Amino acid sequence: MSSLKEIDHGTPAVASTKTLSAKINGVSITVTEGTSIMRAASLNGIEIPKLCASDNLESFGSCRLCIVDHKDRTGFGYPSSCTTPITEGMDVTTHNEKLTHLRKNLMELYISDHPLDCNTCSADGDCELQDQASELNLLGANNILKPTRFNSIKNDHLGQPIDSSNPYFNFDPEKCIVCSRCVRACNEVQGTYALSLHDRSYDTQIKPGIAENFLESECVSCGACVQSCPTGSLIEKTVVEKGIPDKAVLTTCGYCGVGCSFKAELKNDEVVRMTPSKDGKANHGHSCVKGRFAWGYTNHVDRITKPMIREKITDSWQEVSWDRAVSFAADKLTKIQKEYGKQSIGGITSARTTNEEAFIVQKLIRTAFGNNNVDTCARVCHSPTGYGLKQTFGTSAGTQNFDSVLESDVIFVIGANPVVAHPVFASQIKKRIRQGAKLIVADPRRTEMVESPHIKADYHLPLLPGSNVPLINAFSHIAVTENLIDQNYIDQRCDIETFNDWKEFISLDIHAPENIEIATGLNATQIREAARLYASGKNSAIYYGLGVTEHSQGSTMVMGMANLAMATGNVGSVGCGVNPLRGQNNVQGSCDMGSFPHELAGYQPIENDTLRGAFEKKWQVTIQNKPGMRSLNMFDAAIAGKFKGIYIQGEDFVQSEPNIQHVEEAFKSMECVIVQDLFLTETASYAHVFFPATSFLEKDGTFTNAERRINRVRPIMEPISGKHEWEITQDLALAMGYQMNYSSSSEIMDEISQLAPTFKGVSFDKLDKLGSVQWPCNDEAPEGTPIMHIGEFVKGKGTFILTEYVPTTERANRKYPLLLTTGRNLTQYNVGTQTRRTANIIWGEDDVLEIHPADASTRGINNETLVLLRSRKGETTLKAVITENIPLGVVYTTFHNPETGANVVTTENSDWATNCPEYKVTAVEVEPAEHRSEWQINRAKELAQFRQIKST
Ligand code: SF4
Ligand code: SF4
Ligand code: SF4
Numbered sequence: 001m002s003s004l005k006e007i008d009h010g011t012p013a014v015a016s017t018k019t020l021s022a023k024i025n026g027v028s029i030t031v032t033e034g035t036s037i038m039r040a041a042s043l044n045g046i047e048i049p050k051l052c053a054s055d056n057l058e059s060f061g062s063c064r065l066c067i068v069d070h071k072d073r074t075g076f077g078y079p080s081s082c083t084t085p086i087t088e089g090m091d092v093t094t095h096n097e098k099l100t101h102l103r104k105n106l107m108e109l110y111i112s113d114h115p116l117d118c119n120t121c122s123a124d125g126d127c128e129l130q131d132q133a134s135e136l137n138l139l140g141a142n143n144i145l146k147p148t149r150f151n152s153i154k155n156d157h158l159g160q161p162i163d164s165s166n167p168y169f170n171f172d173p174e175k176c177i178v179c180s181r182c183v184r185a186c187n188e189v190q191g192t193y194a195l196s197l198h199d200r201s202y203d204t205q206i207k208p209g210i211a212e213n214f215l216e217s218e219c220v221s222c223g224a225c226v227q228s229c230p231t232g233s234l235i236e237k238t239v240v241e242k243g244i245p246d247k248a249v250l251t252t253c254g255y256c257g258v259g260c261s262f263k264a265e266l267k268n269d270e271v272v273r274m275t276p277s278k279d280g281k282a283n284h285g286h287s288c289v290k291g292r293f294a295w296g297y298t299n300h301v302d303r304i305t306k307p308m309i310r311e312k313i314t315d316s317w318q319e320v321s322w323d324r325a326v327s328f329a330a331d332k333l334t335k336i337q338k339e340y341g342k343q344s345i346g347g348i349t350s351a352r353t354t355n356e357e358a359f360i361v362q363k364l365i366r367t368a369f370g371n372n373n374v375d376t377c378a379r380v381c382h383s384p385t386g387y388g389l390k391q392t393f394g395t396s397a398g399t400q401n402f403d404s405v406l407e408s409d410v411i412f413v414i415g416a417n418p419v420v421a422h423p424v425f426a427s428q429i430k431k432r433i434r435q436g437a438k439l440i441v442a443d444p445r446r447t448e449m450v451e452s453p454h455i456k457a458d459y460h461l462p463l464l465p466g467s468n469v470p471l472i473n474a475f476s477h478i479a480v481t482e483n484l485i486d487q488n489y490i491d492q493r494c495d496i497e498t499f500n501d502w503k504e505f506i507s508l509d510i511h512a513p514e515n516i517e518i519a520t521g522l523n524a525t526q527i528r529e530a531a532r533l534y535a536s537g538k539n540s541a542i543y544y545g546l547g548v549t550e551h552s553q554g555s556t557m558v559m560g561m562a563n564l565a566m567a568t569g570n571v572g573s574v575g576c577g578v579n580p581l582r583g584q585n586n587v588q589g590s591c592d593m594g595s596f597p598h599e600l601a602g603y604q605p606i607e608n609d610t611l612r613g614a615f616e617k618k619w620q621v622t623i624q625n626k627p628g629m630r631s632l633n634m635f636d637a638a639i640a641g642k643f644k645g646i647y648i649q650g651e652d653f654v655q656s657e658p659n660i661q662h663v664e665e666a667f668k669s670m671e672c673v674i675v676q677d678l679f680l681t682e683t684a685s686y687a688h689v690f691f692p693a694t695s696f697l698e699k700d701g702t703f704t705n706a707e708r709r710i711n712r713v714r715p716i717m718e719p720i721s722g723k724h725e726w727e728i729t730q731d732l733a734l735a736m737g738y739q740m741n742y743s744s745s746s747e748i749m750d751e752i753s754q755l756a757p758t759f760k761g762v763s764f765d766k767l768d769k770l771g772s773v774q775w776p777c778n779d780e781a782p783e784g785t786p787i788m789h790i791g792e793f794v795k796g797k798g799t800f801i802l803t804e805y806v807p808t809t810e811r812a813n814r815k816y817p818l819l820l821t822t823g824r825n826l827t828q829y830n831v832g833t834q835t836r837r838t839a840n841i842i843w844g845e846d847d848v849l850e851i852h853p854a855d856a857s858t859r860g861i862n863n864e865t866l867v868l869l870r871s872r873k874g875e876t877t878l879k880a881v882i883t884e885n886i887p888l889g890v891v892y893t894t895f896h897n898p899e900t901g902a903n904v905v906t907t908e909n910s911d912w913a914t915n916c917p918e919y920k921v922t923a924v925e926v927e928p929a930e931h932r933s934e935w936q937i938n939r940a941k942e943l944a945q946f947r948q949i950k951s952t
């Protein structure tokens, strides 16, 4: 249980090494220089009344309720404690008769402008105005604000209608005290600048920009304003419906790799709201629309809560008991292995489940299945990160914590749009940019990162899809040939032999910006200037996403970035580094847990006898000493008739893999497909066994975010299906003859910490004590490692690797003249399984195709009309959106909606090292369409049949 109310010290902490001494109410205190009187008092247990101050916002000084007195004061005025710093020797009084009298006058003015309806207000009992009125004896019976001597003044803002346009919160202008906390939260915390103050004096009002209401405004529904509001003016609709929560449980968001910590606030054991936790080290009390509001899918009517089985995918599903479902699955898998051999089955761990749940699935495969045919969805997103960073630095993970960005001087964002995919971290980047850091964005699209209120990239490099490697090589070429490298760092930290080879290679003229203009579509001068900016920055940091990894040269590009960062001395200290922005909540964790066919937990090679031996001893089995099949190999083997059974934990391959028709064929070729998920997904349509899974609100375990931070996920409710996911996997192992006998997920973590050296010091107890830790967490770093490679790389000396540019074989031609690249949007998540079952659909659930006006015009395509998108692999239809945010010759879409099935057009081209699919480059043509494509029509019919459930 977490405490419902968090202490608000009124103003932010200040960073200073100096301290000073003073007195507050006669008590001697010592605080950091620059601390406000309000914060100093609060830190010492003295609460000064306040309305406009909050410790996540810069002090503003508008309400004047926080006035104090001190010995050196001159004149008539009393200083506001939120805007006045403590000085050495100051002697402050926070409460006396005079101050109370003045505060009372101020509060009477506030109350005169406020409806006196506390007993019918949804914020009753959770309202700072009410609390302050109470302190000043201005509350009457039933805690209702008392009328004051000013209440007869005519007040236009009373009687205004409530704006309920946003699906998640209301704005009631009547209850607004114009403290401006919401405006400042939107500006300072979120960085969207959607709100403003209109008019003056008594007529001052909060408005969502120039729009009529919140829904039509620039607001992105992060909820920071709602959280900041001290009254019931901005309030969650769930609170209006269900009432003020009475308890809270600390847990972690189940959506993206930022890993925001939340207080799940409950009333009568039902979730009322999710409030981001101020102690969350990844999010510091902030969130995005998905984590804060889009949790309604957890009890959506579509959820499957009973196990189901069937012999053939054309049969209707039949609900059965857990015992029956598990024995049915085990019998089928055992029979397949008898008939087709040990390698004929395998499994997939999920990036959405906990570490413990993922660990136990790969253990099942390596023990009960007796092979290494295990893979995870990271195969199709960040496997090149794992490979590239391991080769160069020695560890398959990002180098920094998120807070490190607040000390970056140059931020290079490449192949990522954190504003939509990692929104809370994007707010942090934007904050740093507003403080003066420089920004380089390399992305074909003009994303929200390139320009938004108070943010403008110093360089936007709209490179052609598939040309990352020549771009990064050109950056390194400039660093080397213009002598912008850090030779001292290289001499001390890096392998000199590989550096010398690389230096010779990268100095070649072929890497000069002038020689890559055609490949990248960029202007050489711009590349040169941007590269100089990165190389000469004091602290330069690289942040990248799937626009880097999902290419045939994804691993080459990761190593290219690592080379550049090492050459310029930008690894191993605060403010710099090479940082993958990992997509799903636990994609880092699923990789850490040994979900790849060639590695055991903690990235320990399966072929190493000693390392594998430790697992064999613990698990009492012989583990095969050769890597198993990757997911794409499993599908190929299925079509070839050699792979017949698969256990899929929470992934929707039929929507998320490239070349969907190939994947569908693979699933149709199998005899036992087991899907463990919340809903009957597209993949579940091809399954023979359905194991109902748990939502993040039911899970007990840990997620590991993009900065290697291991966070606790605590259950808010019992599993609706009656079983935790690790129990399902354990039951399957038992039914297949392998003994597992965990009694809690904490025991599974204990086993992980015994087997994976980077997790050696991790336990639930430690996480409960520290809140979270970043791996490596071991004897050398018992409280974790925020920044990696300090002083020395994990592998010793950093290795430079030659990064030759080999263009993709996927080329545009006369038949397919455009290049398609894919991504995601803010309100939908991944394949949309969860977010399409929330009110987020108000912002649209359909995938659309962004196309440049000139490309649209030559094809006779109008805005918002249906178009056919076809590639060498398949075709689908979707609506076109004409925009200049996309360059000529490039089109863009998302893959959130199964009806579009955008991956029907993507190809099986993949990264040379890891097989990560090349989602980001597909040659396509687009033309106006009259109706859905044949594939879409047939698929809809087929899936409707495959989803029938027998009535019981
Ligand atoms: S919800 Fe977020 S973006 Fe919208 S107005 Fe509030 S703070 Fe701004
Ligand atoms: S809506 Fe709330 S936070 Fe915003 S100005 Fe009004 S009272 Fe303050
Ligand atoms: S940024 Fe990511 S982790 Fe944070 S609330 Fe949003 S979806 Fe959840």
Ligand code: FES
Pocket (backbone or CB within 6 Å): 049, 050, 051, 052, 053, 060, 061, 062, 063, 064, 065, 066, 067, 080, 081, 082, 083
């Ligand atoms: S809290 Fe200090 S002026 Fe409002």
